Amino acid sequence: MLPEDIEGDLTKVLVTEEQIHDRLNELAAQIDADYHDKDVLLVGVLKGAVMVMADLARALSIPLDMDWMAVSSYGASTKSSGVVRILKDLDAALEGRHVLIVEDVIDSGVTLSWLRENLLSRGPASVEICALLRKPDAAKVEVDVKYVGFEIPNDFVVGYGLDFAEKYRNLRSVGILAPHVYE
Numbered sequence: 001m002l003p004e005d006i007e008g009d010l011t012k013v014l015v016t017e018e019q020i021h022d023r024l025n026e027l028a029a030q031i032d033a034d035y036h037d038k039d040v041l042l043v044g045v046l047k048g049a050v051m052v053m054a055d056l057a058r059a060l061s062i063p064l065d066m067d068w069m070a071v072s073s074y075g076a077s078t079k080s081s082g083v084v085r086i087l088k089d090l091d092a093a094l095e096g097r098h099v100l101i102v103e104d105v106i107d108s109g110v111t112l113s114w115l116r117e118n119l120l121s122r123g124p125a126s127v128e129i130c131a132l133l134r135k136p137d138a139a140k141v142e143v144d145v146k147y148v149g150f151e152i153p154n155d156f157v158v159g160y161g162l163d164f165a166e167k168y169r170n171l172r173s174v175g176i177l178a179p180h181v182y183e
């Protein structure tokens with residue numbers, strides 16, 4: 001259920017709390033199998049990936065480390081600026097590490113294609129990506145993503161970590177933001 005004062009801000013709920021929970025468990029089973037003999041470092045991309053990271057990490061059975069990076073390209077807008085900035089870098093060194101980037105959404109692909117290259121330049125053993133949502137029709141840059149939760153239409157969505165101007169991140173489901181909120 002949505003809080004009453006927010007209900008009118010969404011045109012519809014796209015992915016429910018239960019669907020997210022079930023899909024993350026499926027992805028966690030794949031990741032457990034793929035990394036059973038490897039030490040994995042989960043890299044969460046602040047702030048949007050906080051919820052995915054927290055729930056995915058708890059669904060995994062393999063031992064793992066967690067680190068965080070903050071990058072931003074949207075600010076208080078529904079359009080990517082196209083320029084990715086590091087707001088907070090990783091604490092961990094990546095040489096020889098198996099890195100799994102955890103993201104909320106791949107929209108234009110600009111953030112993740114930039115981030116993958118940036119992390120690859122630090123000498124890790126591998127870099128893969130797990131994203132809860134992907135918008136295939138919005139892709140400006142192709143990104144090779146190993147684990148995807150849901151493919152969604154090219155609408156601006158909020159909830160489960162995803163914001164508009166820092167709001168709505170705490171919604172339990174993912175919904176389409178009504179255009180009257182941002183137009």
Ligand SMILES: O=P(O)(O)OC[C@H]1O[C@H](OP(=O)(O)OP(=O)(O)O)[C@H](O)[C@@H]1O
Binds near residue numbers: 046073106108
């Ligand atoms: O594929 P792209 O078009 O690059 O968009 C995806 C990125 O944009 C959002 O982050 P944002 O810059 O809004 O920062 P936030 O996570 O703090 O909200 C989202 O969390 C992804 O990181």
Ligand code: HPA
Binds near residue numbers: 074155158
């Ligand atoms: O649809 C979106 N919602 C929130 N943040 C985003 N960042 C890229 N795409 C989106």
Ligand SMILES: [Mg+2]
Binds near residue numbers: 048074075162163
């Ligand atoms: Mg954002």
